[in-house]
Amino acid sequence: MEFFLEPFALGFQQRALMGGLLAAIMTAVVGTWLVLRGMSFFGDAFVHGVIPGIAAAAFFDFNPLIGAAIAAFLMVLLIEVIHRQTTLSEDTAIGLLFVGMLALGVVIVSKVDSYSGSITTILFGDALGVTATDLRTQLVLAVVVIVAGLLMYRPLLALAFNRDKATMWKLHPGRTHAIFMALVAISVIGSYQSVGTLLVFGFLVGPPAAAALISRSVKTMMLFAAGISSFSVWLGLTLSYHFSTAGSATMAVIPVFIFFILLIWKRFSARSSSRKVEVSNA
Amino acid sequence: MPSNLSAHNITIRRGENVVVENSTFDIPAGKITAVIGPNGSGKSTILHAIAGLLELESGHLEIPTDAEISYVMQYTAIPVDAPLTVREAVEMGRWNQLGIFKRLSKADREIVAAAMDRLAIGDLSKRHLSELSGGQRQRVYVAQGIAQTHNWLFLDEPLTGLDINSAAVIDELIHDEPARGHSVVLTTHDLAEAQAADYVILMAGRVVAHGAPAEVLTAENLATAYGLAALHHDHSGLGIPDLDPHHG
Numbered sequence: 001m002e003f004f005l006e007p008f009a010l011g012f013q014q015r016a017l018m019g020g021l022l023a024a025i026m027t028a029v030v031g032t033w034l035v036l037r038g039m040s041f042f043g044d045a046f047v048h049g050v051i052p053g054i055a056a057a058a059f060f061d062f063n064p065l066i067g068a069a070i071a072a073f074l075m076v077l078l079i080e081v082i083h084r085q086t087t088l089s090e091d092t093a094i095g096l097l098f099v100g101m102l103a104l105g106v107v108i109v110s111k112v113d114s115y116s117g118s119i120t121t122i123l124f125g126d127a128l129g130v131t132a133t134d135l136r137t138q139l140v141l142a143v144v145v146i147v148a149g150l151l152m153y154r155p156l157l158a159l160a161f162n163r164d165k166a167t168m169w170k171l172h173p174g175r176t177h178a179i180f181m182a183l184v185a186i187s188v189i190g191s192y193q194s195v196g197t198l199l200v201f202g203f204l205v206g207p208p209a210a211a212a213l214i215s216r217s218v219k220t221m222m223l224f225a226a227g228i229s230s231f232s233v234w235l236g237l238t239l240s241y242h243f244s245t246a247g248s249a250t251m252a253v254i255p256v257f258i259f260f261i262l263l264i265w266k267r268f269s270a271r272s273s274s275r276k277v278e279v280s281n282a
Numbered sequence: 283m284p285s286n287l288s289a290h291n292i293t294i295r296r297g298e299n300v301v302v303e304n305s306t307f308d309i310p311a312g313k314i315t316a317v318i319g320p321n322g323s324g325k326s327t328i329l330h331a332i333a334g335l336l337e338l339e340s341g342h343l344e345i346p347t348d349a350e351i352s353y354v355m356q357y358t359a360i361p362v363d364a365p366l367t368v369r370e371a372v373e374m375g376r377w378n379q380l381g382i383f384k385r386l387s388k389a390d391r392e393i394v395a396a397a398m399d400r401l402a403i404g405d406l407s408k409r410h411l412s413e414l415s416g417g418q419r420q421r422v423y424v425a426q427g428i429a430q431t432h433n434w435l436f437l438d439e440p441l442t443g444l445d446i447n448s449a450a451v452i453d454e455l456i457h458d459e460p461a462r463g464h465s466v467v468l469t470t471h472d473l474a475e476a477q478a479a480d481y482v483i484l485m486a487g488r489v490v491a492h493g494a495p496a497e498v499l500t501a502e503n504l505a506t507a508y509g510l511a512a513l514h515h516d517h518s519g520l521g522i523p524d525l526d527p528h529h530g
Contacts, residue, residue: 036364154382161360161374164335168353169378169430215365216410 007241012128016194017237019130020251022142023191024203024229028211029149030187031204032222033180035212036160040205041091045098047188047201049075051105054122054192058112065137065189072185075101125196125248127237134193141190145183149222152179157218199252203229206255213262228258285346286311287332287434287465292341294324294331300339301327305489309481311346314456314466316476316495319485320508325469328485329353329436332467352378352432354424356439362412362419369407371422372398375429397429400458402451417448424452435459437468441475473499 008014034043053071057064075097082093109122121129130138149156155176158166166173184204191200211224236251287309294302302324309315309332317325330336332343333353352375360366375397376390386394398404401421411419420440427435437456441449457478459466468479476482482498484490486507491498 036360038359038361151382154377154380158374158377160364161366161371162355162358164330164333164355165353165358165374167335168333168351169374171377171382212363212365217365217367217370221365 004238007238015130015135016127018135019138019194020127020233020237021230022138023194024233025226026142026145026187026190027200027203028207028225028229029145029222030183031208032225033156033160034204035208042094043204044201045094046184047197048098049101050188051122051197052101052108055105055108059108068189069185076181123196123198124246125192125194125199127194127247130194138190141186145187148183152176156180195248195251199248202252206259210255210259210262213266228255288344290341293339294327294336295339303488307483307489307492309467311465312460312463313480314460315481316479317469317483317485318476323485324487325485326438329438329469333436349434350432351434351436352427352430353436354427354440366411368403368409368422371411372425372429375426378430394429397425400455401425417445420444421448421451434465439469
């Protein structure tokens with residue numbers, strides 16, 4: 001029992017757990033829709049897109065949340081501009097901005113005194129450095145994401161199903177997409193300190209992808225995703241404490257393991273049930 | 283008496299390309315209208331424009347004020363392995379009436395059940411879309427379309443690539459709709475399906491002809507729409523004479 005309790009005995013360890021759990025729930029809600037809409041690459045690009053904003057905040061000494069929000073807005077805007085003004089696919093626009101924003105972030109960070117420390121913190125987070133103020137901000141952002149995610153269930157599912165059908169059902173797909181982009185931004189901004197920008201992506205895609213293997217509905221997919229990501233936070237921090245591994249990276253790798261375990265289990269159970277059918281038909 | 287739908291000199295553009303040019307036609311209410319033409323001839327574009335999904339470049343549409351259009355499209359964006367059951371997918375057809383928050387009432391559930399029964403998918407209600415054949419999935423999408431309150435049903439190539447059972451179920455539904463006071467507009471590549479409709483619109487980037495099937499589906503009109511080569515051998519069973527492209 002002590003093995004599981006010891007890693008969370010101290011205040012900063014409890015805050016790391018709380019910060020991770022809030023990030024887990026936020027990213028599960030948003031990540032479910034990213035996976036269902038086939039927007040995983042966008043999610044990957046987006047989490048890197050906020051880096052220059054955070055870096056600029058470190059360089060010019062202002063709130064990194066504001067920096068990340070500005071960078072996120074700029075990224076979405078530029079993707080839309082490229083998509084609308086050229087014949088290039090949205091995929092190309094995302095790829096272009098992915099590289100551009102990441103490179104710009106590294107350029108800005110390289111001008112900061114503690115270059116390697118800053119970039120590591122941005123990319124991989126600083127779970128043990130989460131303060132009570134950070135937690136309060138994160139809690140507010142998590143509530144916004146969860147409430148908006150629940151209220152927007154029908155518009156988001158209609159948009160995922162078929163944009164034109166969403167229009168005909170008067171569920172305003174354009175407005176829904178804009179709100180969704182804001183929710184992605186909020187969940188990334190609210191999570192990066194705990195798990196880092198690089199590993200927020202792991203939480204956006206890993207748990208929903210694993211949950212999709214065992215879910216019978218979108219709502220259960222979201223719940224399973226939240227459960228898997230919360231379990232990953234707890235287990236990741238526990239393992240990282242005992243084996244001195246990087247906390248956020250340990251948290252992020254667990255959903256990927258869970259995905260493959262579920263995949264293998266699903267394959268075996270499908271094979272055994274098809275054998276049962278063969279036997280009963282014989 | 284329900285009102286007809288009319289288009290007057292409409293031109294529709296998709297991006298840089300004019301897809302439908304200066305076309306005028308009527309679509310009779312309470313009947314089955316088949317829109318036929320080669321790929322890229324503007325069949326789906328016309329349905330999209332009437333449904334309000336595309337702007338007209340010029341011309342105008344006269345859509346009856348009481349028209350409630352339900353449109354079953356050829357494509358869906360959601361991955362086929364998304365965790366969505368047949369019942370949930372059909373229930374989405376009620377969202378037009380329910381909006382974002384209103385829960386399904388008993389009457390809504392009865393409409394959904396009736397729609398599933400008409401498409402013979404009641405026994406599949408708890409199945410995932412990923413567990414269905416292509417034909418069964420198409421029946422789900424048509425059930426979703428008729429679960430939506432409508433008096434005009436648009437179907438974009440509803441029978442293309444289906445197994446015989448699914449095609450028969452959907453075909454029966456199409457021909458049953460006018461008896462319920464509904465108008466049906468469908469796009470098709472199938473001359474026999476067009477022949478079985480009450481009214482036909484033949485497209486080739488513009489309306490080549492529109493009217494009763496016998497008036498529209500003539501060798502001359504089809505040759506104009508499809509090019510002579512397509513009609514060198516008539517396998518349609520419509521009695522269209524052979525046209526030799528080399529001697530045309």
